[in-house]
Amino acid sequence: MITSRSGAEGPCVLQAYCKPNEKYLQNVCQRVIAYLYPMKLSLAGKIAVVSGGSQGLGLASAKELALLGASCILLARNETSLTAAVASLDVSQGQQHNYYVVDFSNPENVQATIQAITDAQIVNILVNNSGGPSGGPILAAEGGAFMKAFEMHVVCNQVLAQAVVPGMKASGYGRIIQIISTSVKAPIKNLGVSNTIRAAVANWAKTLAGELAPFGITVNNVLPGAMTTDRLKSLFKATAESRGVPVQTIADEWKAEIPMQRFGDPAEFGAAVAFLASPAAAYITGINLPVDGGRIPSL
Known part of the structure; x- marks a missing residue:
């Protein structure tokens, strides 16, 4: 017997020639089965809601979901950006994309x-993604900043999940994915409010994962490191201003902390989101997946 990547078992067509010590032929058999039974990644016929989908990592995720066949509904505040974002999504498999103008500061x-x-x-498929809170030391933050961020990230995630889960249960397919931050594994300097709220989202998601697992609905978090987005540029600028140094100095310092010695491409991040949304990731739930070039030193 031989097992394919999809988990199916069947007789090896070359088993008559494969003796236990003939590893080469056994490897050939595995490659043949992998070709015949490829990883199940197609999202054809699936509907994905992507918040913060007009730009940055939200849009990058939507693009990868669309490439796998999903029809995407983008949520964001700026209609001009949303229109352009929807126009950029793949439609080669008959996907029908749409958008809604939404203010995530208003649950x-x-x-x-x-x-x-x-x-x-x-x-x-639900991809929860909202703009991060402003940077700064935690003691410098006003109490209202925490409340505003909590509503935008935790409360709005809750509202969206409550609305989509009944349909996921009925259809027998559900994926809820949060775009958070590597700060849930190691707090990032000068991001006091963000570090606090991202941790709350991670714990919310882990709790939800346990509750929905019996229904085959997965809940996972993807943790972006330093990706080439407008958000990263704004963090560089704010940090540089607080320290009185050039923006390039901050960029160089951050890059030096990344083992791969480069910033990530948003498409690389989007691919991780799309994989977790696919049938191939059906047995993965409750995880925090860093996409950071190896920057976080913890396990």
């Missing part, structure tokens, strides 16, 4: 929007 607005979406169709 009631998010509630009304996701209700309209779920009234029209079942959502199979």
Whole structure:
């Protein structure tokens, strides 16, 4: 017997020639089966809602989901950016993409929007992603900054999940993915509010993963390191201003901490999100997946 990457077992077509010590022929058999039964990545016929989908890592994730066949519904505040983002998504498999203008600082607005979406169709994939809080030392942050960030990230995630999970259960397919930060593994200097809220999101997601696992719905977090986005540029600028040094100095310092000695491409991050959304990742839930070029030293 031989096992394919999809987990299927079957007789090896070359088994008559494969003796236990003939590793080469056994490897050939594995390659043949892998070719005949490739990894199940297709998202054809699936609907994905991607918040913060008009730019950055949200858009990068939507692009990769669309390349696997998903129809994407993008949520963000800027309609001009949303229009351009939807136009950039792949439609070669007949996907139908759409967008909604949403303000994530207003949970009631998010509630009304996701209700309209779920009234029209079942959502199979939810990507939770909102702009990060402003940088700065934690003691310098106003109390309101924590409340605002909590509403935008934790409360809005909760609202979206509550709306889409019934459809996921009914359809037998569900993926909920949070775009958070590597700060959930190691706090990042000068990101006091963000470090606090990202940890809350990670714990919310882990709790949800346990509750939804019996239904075959997975919940995972993807943790971006330093990716070439506008968010990274703004962090460089804020840090440089607080220290009174050139922006390039900060960029060089950050890059020096990355074993791969470069910043990540958003498409590389989006590919990780798309994999977790695929059928191939059906047995992966409750994880924090860093996509950071090896920067985080912890396991």
